[in-house]
Every structure is written in structure tokens, then in C-alpha cells.
Amino acid sequence: xxLRLAKDLFDQISNIFRAMGASEGAAALIAxxxxxxxxxxxxSHGVMRVKDYYDLWKAGRLNITPKPEVVHExxxxxxxxxxxxxxxxxxxxxxxxxxxxxKHAGTxxxxxxxxNHYGIAAYYSMMxxxxxxxxxxxxxxxxxxxxxxxxxxxxxxxxxAVAIPAGEEPPFVADFASTPIARGKLAxxxxxxxxxxxxxxxxxxxxxxxxxxxxTRGGAIVPLGSDREHGSHKGYCLGAIIDILSAVLxxxxxxxxxxxxxxxxxxxxxxxxxxxxxxxxxxxxxxxxQPEDFKRMMDLWIRxxxxxxxxxxxxRVYIPGDIERExxxxxxxxxxxxxxxxxxxxxxxxxxxxx
Amino acid sequence: xxLRLAKDLFDQISNIFRAMGASEGAAALIAxxxxxxxxxxxxSHGVMRVKDYYDLWKAGRLNITPKPEVVHExxxxxxxxxxxxxxxxxxxxxxxxxxxxxKHAGTxxxxxxxxNHYGIAAYYSMMxxxxxxxxxxxxxxxxxxxxxxxxxxxxxxxxxAVAIPAGEEPPFVADFASTPIARGKLAxxxxxxxxxxxxxxxxxxxxxxxxxxxxTRGGAIVPLGSDREHGSHKGYCLGAIIDILSAVLxxxxxxxxxxxxxxxxxxxxxxxxxxxxxxxxxxxxxxxxQPEDFKRMMDLWIRxxxxxxxxxxxxRVYIPGDIERExxxxxxxxxxxxxxxxxxxxxxxxxxxxx
Numbered sequence: 001x002x003l004r005l006a007k008d009l010f011d012q013i014s015n016i017f018r019a020m021g022a023s024e025g026a027a028a029l030i031a032x033x034x035x036x037x038x039x040x041x042x043x044s045h046g047v048m049r050v051k052d053y054y055d056l057w058k059a060g061r062l063n064i065t066p067k068p069e070v071v072h073e074x075x076x077x078x079x080x081x082x083x084x085x086x087x088x089x090x091x092x093x094x095x096x097x098x099x100x101x102x103k104h105a106g107t108x109x110x111x112x113x114x115x116n117h118y119g120i121a122a123y124y125s126m127m128x129x130x131x132x133x134x135x136x137x138x139x140x141x142x143x144x145x146x147x148x149x150x151x152x153x154x155x156x157x158x159x160x161a162v163a164i165p166a167g168e169e170p171p172f173v174a175d176f177a178s179t180p181i182a183r184g185k186l187a188x189x190x191x192x193x194x195x196x197x198x199x200x201x202x203x204x205x206x207x208x209x210x211x212x213x214x215x216t217r218g219g220a221i222v223p224l225g226s227d228r229e230h231g232s233h234k235g236y237c238l239g240a241i242i243d244i245l246s247a248v249l250x251x252x253x254x255x256x257x258x259x260x261x262x263x264x265x266x267x268x269x270x271x272x273x274x275x276x277x278x279x280x281x282x283x284x285x286x287x288x289x290q291p292e293d294f295k296r297m298m299d300l301w302i303r304x305x306x307x308x309x310x311x312x313x314x315x316r317v318y319i320p321g322d323i324e325r326e327x328x329x330x331x332x333x334x335x336x337x338x339x340x341x342x343x344x345x346x347x348x349x350x351x352x353x354x355x
Numbered sequence: 356x357x358l359r360l361a362k363d364l365f366d367q368i369s370n371i372f373r374a375m376g377a378s379e380g381a382a383a384l385i386a387x388x389x390x391x392x393x394x395x396x397x398x399s400h401g402v403m404r405v406k407d408y409y410d411l412w413k414a415g416r417l418n419i420t421p422k423p424e425v426v427h428e429x430x431x432x433x434x435x436x437x438x439x440x441x442x443x444x445x446x447x448x449x450x451x452x453x454x455x456x457x458k459h460a461g462t463x464x465x466x467x468x469x470x471n472h473y474g475i476a477a478y479y480s481m482m483x484x485x486x487x488x489x490x491x492x493x494x495x496x497x498x499x500x501x502x503x504x505x506x507x508x509x510x511x512x513x514x515x516a517v518a519i520p521a522g523e524e525p526p527f528v529a530d531f532a533s534t535p536i537a538r539g540k541l542a543x544x545x546x547x548x549x550x551x552x553x554x555x556x557x558x559x560x561x562x563x564x565x566x567x568x569x570x571t572r573g574g575a576i577v578p579l580g581s582d583r584e585h586g587s588h589k590g591y592c593l594g595a596i597i598d599i600l601s602a603v604l605x606x607x608x609x610x611x612x613x614x615x616x617x618x619x620x621x622x623x624x625x626x627x628x629x630x631x632x633x634x635x636x637x638x639x640x641x642x643x644x645q646p647e648d649f650k651r652m653m654d655l656w657i658r659x660x661x662x663x664x665x666x667x668x669x670x671r672v673y674i675p676g677d678i679e680r681e682x683x684x685x686x687x688x689x690x691x692x693x694x695x696x697x698x699x700x701x702x703x704x705x706x707x708x709x710x
Contacts, residue, residue, distance in 0.1 A: 074461035076431050077642040106429035109462055111643055134600075150672040152663035162596045164603075172599065174592035180585045199585050206666020224579060224586050230535045230554050231579050237529035237675045238593070240660070241517045244527065245489075248519075248652045249643045255659060272655060287432040288466055288604045297603045300627060304610060305595070308507035311561020317505040320592045 002343050003335045010035045012346065013050060019355035020057055021064045026089055033088045033119040038336040040324040042175075044184030045120045047338060051345040053086060053117075054352070055263035062086060062116060068093050076101050078110045079250045084275055087118025087139070091278055095124040098282040099131055106287035111250035114274035117141070117261045121161035122175035122324070128163060128282045129171050132291050135163040136281035140246045142265075143256045145179055146220035147240075148233040151206045153220045154255045157182055158242040163321075165285065167295030169302040173321030178239035179221050186212045186221070199226035245279040252277025357698050358690040365390045367701065368405060374710035375412055376419045381444055388443045388474040393691040395679040397530075399539030400475045402693060406700040408441060408472075409707070410618035417441060417471060423448050431456050433465045434605045439630055442473025442494070446633055450479040453637040454486055461642035466605035469629035472496070472616045476516035477530035477679070483518055483637045484526050487646050490518040491636035495601045497620075498611045500534055501575035502595075503588040506561040508575045509610040512537055513597040518676075520640065522650030524657040528676030533594035534576050541567045541576070554581030600634040607632025 010031045017027035037046035056062040066085025070078050078097055082090030094110040101108025118124070121137045128135025141156025161175035181200045189196050189212035196212040203209040204218030208227070215221060224235030247254040253273040260267065261276075285291045308317040338346075365386045372382035392401035411417040421440025425433050433452055437445030449465040456463025473479070476492045483490025496511025516530035536555045544551050544567035551567040558564040559573030563582070570576060579590030602609040607628045614622040614630060640646045663672040693701075 072643060074639075074642045076461040077638070079643050105460060106431040107462060107464055109638065109642075134604075146666075147660060147663060147672055149666055149669040150663040151666050152672075154660055154663055160593075162592075164596075164599055172595070174596055176586075176589040176592045178589075180580060180589075197584055202666070206669070224589055225535060226581070226585050229552055230581050230585075231531075233673075233675075234531040234533075234535075234579055237517075237531045238515075240527070240675060241519075241529055244519055244653070244656060248649065248656055249489075249640075251644060251648070251652070254652070254656050272652065283432070283464065284429075285604075287429045287464075288427060288434050289606060293606070294603065297606070297609070297627065298599070301599060301603055301609050305502060305509055308502060308505040308509055311501075311504055311506050311557070314504040314561070317502055317507075318588075320588075320595060 001337050001339055003337055005335045006035050006039060006332055009038065009047065009336055012350065013047065015355045016050060016054070016349055016353060017064070019353035020054070023065065029092060030086055030088050033123050035336070036123055037120045039328040039331045040120065040122070041327040041331075042120050042324070044182050047346060048342045049117065049119070051349055052262050054349045056116070056261065059263040061259070061263065061267075066090070070097070076105045076107055076109060080110060080112045082112050082115030082275060084114055085116065087115045087278065090115050091118040091124055092127070094278065095127050095135070095137065095280045095282070098280045099128055099133060102133055102282040102284050103131070107281065107283045110280045111245065112278040112280070113247070113250035113252035115252070115276055115278060117276070118278055120175065121159045122163065122173055124280055125161040125163035125175070126171075126173060129165050131282070132165055132285050134165070134283045134285065137161040137278070138242045138246055139278040140243045140252070140254065140258055140276055142258055142260055144183055144215055144221050145223055145239060146202065146206070147236045148223060148228050149206075151202070151204060151218075151220065152256070155223070155236070155239040155243055156258060157221065158239045158246070160238070160242055164298065165295065166298040166302055169299045170325055171321065172298070172302065172319060173324065175324070178224050178235050178242060180224055180226055181221065183221070186215065242279075247273060247277035249279065250277050356692050356694055358692055360690045361390050361394060361687055364393070364402065364691060367705065368402065370710045371405060371409070371704055371708060372419070374708035375409070378420065384447060385441055385443050388478050390691070391478055392475045394683040394686045395475065395477070396682040396686075397475050397679070399537050402701060403697045404472065404474070406704055407617050409704045411471070411616065414618040416614070416618065416622075421445070425452070431460045431462055431464060435465060435467045437467050437470035437630060439469055440471065442470045442633065445470050446473040446479055447482070449633065450482050450490070450492065450635045450637070453635045454483055454488060457488055457637040457639050457642075458486070462636065462638045465635045466600065467633040467635070468602070468605035468607035470607070470631055470633060472631075473633055475530065476514040477518065477528055479635055480516040480518035480530070481526075481528060484520050486637070487520055487640050489520070489638045489640065492516040492633070493597045493601055494633040495598045495607070495609065495613055495631055497613055497615055499538055499570055499576050500578055500594060501557065501561070502591045503578060503583050504561075506557070506559060506573070506575065507611070510578070510591070510594040510598055511613060512576065513594045513601070515593070515597055519653065520650065521653040521657055524654045525680055526676065527653070527657065527674060528679065530679070533579050533590050533597060535579055535581055536576065538576070541570065597634075602628060602632035604634065605632050
């Protein structure tokens with residue numbers, strides 16, 4: 001393990017993407033999203049992704065100098081074509097456009113096609129907060145999840161992020177996958193030789209499995225809810241809604257056609273859309289209510305939930321975003337701990353690029 | 356059990372609400388939403404609610420002749436005050452307003468306060484379909500659900516419904532609670548003397564329980580995901596987002612302050628808002644893409660998921676809305692089966708009202 005200050009890590013990652021040919025602004029943006037994931041304790045979407053991005057670029061599957069453009073537009077909506085760039089570039093452009101539209105019309109909604117992995121969903125939803133807006137962000141992803149009653153891997157872990165401003169309290173920031181577990185956590189269990197708990201994965205015939213590597217042998221991750229009895233059809237619904245808004249709406253690839261975000265898996269030749277997709281929204285608070293009144297009520301919401309009685313053995317009840325915000329504040333001071341493999345990959349990529 | 360034709364049931368329920376003083380249009384609307392729940396096999400939101408509504412009205416807690424009005428408005432948004440009517444009246448008005456706004460501006464978003472139970476969430480989202488729009492509907496509800504790590508009942512089973520038009524295929528209609536189970540299903544287990552499966556409820560100290568009546572003794576329903584390990588914090592996030600959009604945004608009561616929708620529980624004297632709340636959205640397909648292209652792609656989405664390989668022991672993979680639509684088609688012909696208690700309650704209410 002190695003401790004790295006956020007600023008140093010940002011510089012190193014930024015240099016890597018500069019060396020790949022990204023503009024200074026684009027490289028800084030990509031680095032910011034990746035470091036932010038580390039700070040917020042979501043390392044599965046952080047620095048460990050750099051090598052995947054590099055390999056994809058090396059394989060000619062990622063445009064490092066994309067020129068995203070608006071291809072369809074109304075007063076409150078737009079579709080952005082990401083020009084096959086890293087998701088952060090069209091992602092931030094699309095969220096800024098949603099905010100701009102909300103300034104004029106109350107709300108703004110922008111879908112993105114022809115994009116790639118965009119990092120942590122909350123990065124985009126949180127952009128709305130400083131404008132006194134509610135921010136919404138979602139994306140589809142590599143198909144690893146089987147719908148309820150099926151063995152076919154048709155959905156990604158498709159996350160939804162919603163950021164809501166408060167008054168004196170810090171904002172409400174929910175950012176969650178539509179599955180019980182992320183791919184990265186299964187990989188960690190596999191590496192440690194641990195069994196996966198029941199309710200995370202199924203085998204090739206759809207039966208429950210505790211093998212964390214089962215998805216490399218025809219198995220699948222199950223939707224949030226784990227099984228039909230406990231509501232996995234509800235997790236399936238949520239993942240499907242996110243897939244359709246993110247991909248069918250802008251003309252990106254949905255479900256099983258999402259281009260793999262790793263170089264060792266090939267895109268499907270029959271993919272009907274362009275790249276993968278995202279969906280962003282911004283709603284001005286004062287399009288519904290006086291912001292002061294709303295924020296006072298949001299503070300009361302947050303305090304009511306924070307003051308809830310903890311269950312036996314628990315110390316506190318969390319508001320969505322508490323854990324990530326506290327992590328960010330602490331790691332910004334203390335630095336980010338990276339494991340050996342991630343450090344080696346980063347150095348290897350830097351070596352390849354001679355930066 | 357008694358078999359009733361949908362038309363007869365509609366007439367009887369409509370007459371009951373007419374006798375309570377509702378206008379002909381309002382009574383028909385209420386009856387339509389309730390019968391639709393029966394047809395779609397969601398009886399927990401159907402005819403069995405009539406007695407609850409009657410008791411609430413008798414207790415002076417429900418305005419049977421509400422005049423909902425728009426209290427805040429922009430080009431794409433509005434807040435409707437439901438005048439303490441049954442949720443169907445402001446619900447349909449708000450969804451129609453969202454559709455109207457979407458016609459002009461691409462999207463429309465309407466939040467409702469000072470309302471009551473509105474029946475099945477999908478009723479409203481499906482109103483968007485005939486306009487080639489995506490429809491969204493959500494509501495908060497009586498607090499029965501404890502956030503992850505807590506024993507306090509702070510959230511309802513808060514459902515989300517999203518309806519998306521297709522081309523040759525029937526539309527995608529997801530309508531699901533943010534909990535593994537509905538209150539009504541627990542009551543049925545209790546009546547039958549059955550244990551509840553693990554992962555549905557917890558006891559007063561927050562420990563897992565299999566007692567279906569535990570929520571009458573300080574227990575709570577858990578969020579979708581069942582426990583922290585399986586992602587109950589994600590179900591908590593979803594329920595919280597629905598609570599905030601439905602209630603904090605329009606100035607309704609959130610979480611624990613939602614007025615009970617049964618007459619034997621009293622509203623809290625410290626309730627900070629007005630009634631309970633809903634949130635509706637409509638997005639024009641052509642605000643993002645050519646509708647023909649979108650519908651062709653939606654058909655492909657639906658066929659891809661319908662043609663997925665079933666798990667061992669399963670016959671087919673469902674598209675959200677399949678089960679409810681097939682039920683509606685069948686029960687429309689065959690009639691709706693009502694149990695003895697529901698029939699007796701209905702006759703008792705009709706007798707009280709002499710209709």
C-alpha cells in the first residue's frame with residue numbers, strides 16, 4: 001500500500017492523459033473525476049481504471065480528443081453525441097447543458113450516446129448543487145446482470161445518483177447501483193479466496209452461487225433484491241429504466257450491446273446503437289418552491305433521519321452521502337491509500353507513455 | 356370468494372363515492388383507479404381500500420369535493436395543492452398538467468402536496484403513453500420502513516412507476532415499491548398463521564424477524580435489499596429520493612410525518628407540511644429522438660429481454676408490465692375475484708350510505 005496526496009495523484013493522472021494526447025482541460029477533468037472517486041472511497045471507479053482506459057485507447061477503441069456535439073435539442077432537452085470519448089468529457093458537457101436549460105426553463109434533461117465509462121455517477125449530479133438545483137445522473141454499463149428468472153447477462157450494474165441541496169446541513173447525495181454488489185467487490189473476494197455471500201451471484205443455470213468468480217463461467221450478478229421473493233424484479237425494473245433512459249432514448253447501445261469497457265473483450269458486431277449512454281437532469285428548486293422554505297424543510301428531513309434510533313449494535317444512522325463526504329474531507333488531508341497492483345499499473349502506463 | 360365483472364364493480368364503487376358527495380366525474384375516476392388495481396392484480400391498492408377511504412371521510416379527514424389548484428408554476432414545472440382530496444383527483448390533474456407542459460416544452464414536472472393515497476402509481480405514468488411520452492409517477496406513503504441501521508419507521512413503501520412507449524410491442528410499464536414486500540402481503544401471512552421469510556421485517560431492536568405482525572410491536576419493514584450486506588442502503592436511498600421529490604419539493608409531509616391513511620391512527624400534531632405528496636413527470640419522445648427510431652429500438656429492447664434464456668425451472672423472462680397487462684386482459688373478460696372480507700366491507704359501506 002502507498003499513501004498518495006490527492007494533489008500528486010491528480011498531477012500524475014493528468015500527465016498520463018496529456019501524454020495520450022488529451023487537451024489540458026480534458027486531462028484535468030478526467031483526473032478530477034478519478035481522484036474524486038478515491039477520495040469518496042469508491043476505488044472501483046478510481047485510479048484502478050487508468051490502465052483499462054489506456055488499453056482501450058491503445059486498441060483504438062477510445063477517442064482521446066473527442067468533440068462532443070449536440071445532435072438534437074428542445075427548450076428543456078438535448079441529446080449529445082460523445083464522439084467516442086471518455087465519458088467524463090460528454091458527461092460534464094451534458095450536465096452543464098442540463099443546468100443551463102434549467103436556468104431558463106425550470107428543468108433540463110440531456111441524454112448522451114456514443115460515450116464510454118464516466119466514473120462515479122455522483123460527480124455529475126453534484127454539479128447541480130451550487131446552482132440550487134437537484135441533480136440527476138445515471139449510466140448504463142457492461143452487461144453482467146441477469147434479469148429475474150433469466151441466465152442471460154443483459155444489464156449493467158447501472159447506477160443512479162441524485163443530489164439535493166439543503167440549508168445548514170450538507171447536501172443529500174445518493175449514488176447507488178441497481179445490484180447488491182459491484183463487479184470490483186467480487187474480484188476482491190476472488191483474490192482473497194473468499195466465498196461470496198448468498199444473494200450476490202448465480203451460476204450458469206440461474207441457481208444461487210457463492211463462487212465470486214462464477215461470472216467468468218457463465219454466471220451472472222443478480223439485481224438488487226437478490227431473488228424474486230425479496231424483490232429482485234424491482235432491482236431489475238430499476239436497472240432496466242436506467243438502461244432505457246441512458247441508451248434507447250439517445251440512440252446508444254442498450255443492455256447486452258453495451259461495448260465492453262475493457263480491451264480484452266470485443267464489442268458486438270450487431271450493436272444497434274452508438275457507444276454507451278448516460279442520462280442527466282437538473283431541476284431548479286425555485287421552479288417548485290421558495291428555496292429558503294425548501295432548504296429549511298430539507299434540513300428538517302436530514303436531522304429527522306440522522307436523529308433516528310440506531311439498531312442494536314449500530315452507532316448512527318446515515319444520510320445518503322454522509323460516508324462519502326466524510327471520507328472526502330479526511331482523505332483530502334491525509335492522502336489516498338493505493339494498493340500495490342494499482343500503483344504498479346499506474347507506473348507501467350506512465351512508463352509506456354514516457355511521462 | 357365472489358366473481359364480479361369489472362363494469363359492475365366500477366358502478367358499485369362509483370355509486371359509493373357519489374353517495375359520499377363526490378361529483379360524477381370524481382367518483383368515476385376514483386372507481387376507475389381502484390378497479391384498475393384489481394384488474395392488474397394489485398388488490399392491495401384496489402377495492403379493499405374503499406372502507407379505509409370511507410372511514411377517513413367519516414372521521415372528517417378527507418375532502419370528498421376537493422378543488423385542487425396550481426399554487427406555483429413555471430414553463431416546465433408546477434406544484435398542485437390537492438385540497439386534502441383523495442389522491443386520484445389531484446393525481447390525474449397533475450399528470451395531465453405535466454403532459455400539457457411537455458407538449459409545449461419537451462418535458463413537464465408536477466409535484467403535489469395536501470393529497471392522500473392515490474392508488475396504483477402506474478395509473479398515472481401510463482397516461483403519458485398515448486401522447487408518445489415517457490410517464491413517471493411516484494408517491495410517499497405511511498411510515499412503516501426503517502432506514503438501514505435504524506429501528507425508527509421513517510419511510511413508506513414509496514413506489515416508483517415509469518411507463519415507456521414501444522412500437523409493435525406493448526409498452527414497458529415498471530411499477531415497484533422500494534421495499535421487498537408490501538404491507539398487505541404481511542397482513543395476509545399473519546392471517547394465514549405463516550412465518551414471514553427472512554429479509555422482510557425486523558424487530559424493535561433492529562434484529563431480523565420472521566413474525567409478519569412484528570410491525571404492530573415496534574418492528575419495521577426493511578428497504579429493498581433486505582440488509583446492509585445485500586444493499587438495503589440502496590433501497591433506503593431510492594425510498595428517500597421518492598420521499599423528498601414527492602413531499603419536500605411541493606411542501607407536503609415527508610417520512611414520519613405522512614398522515615396515516617387509516618382512521619384508527621392519528622396524524623402527528625407536529626406535521627410540518629400539508630397532507631402527503633406525489634411527483635409526476637412526462638417527457639416527449641421526440642424531444643430526444645425521432646419517435647419511429649425510438650420505438651423500433653424499444654421493440655428491439657423488449658424482444659431482446661423477452662428472448663433471454665430462462666433460468667432452470669422458469670418458463671419465461673418477463674418485461675416490466677407483462678404480468679399486469681396479461682392479468683388486465685384476462686380479468687376484463689373473466690371478472691375480478693374478491694374475497695369474503697372485501698365483499699362484506701363493500702356491502703357494509705354501501706349500507707351505511709344507503710346506496
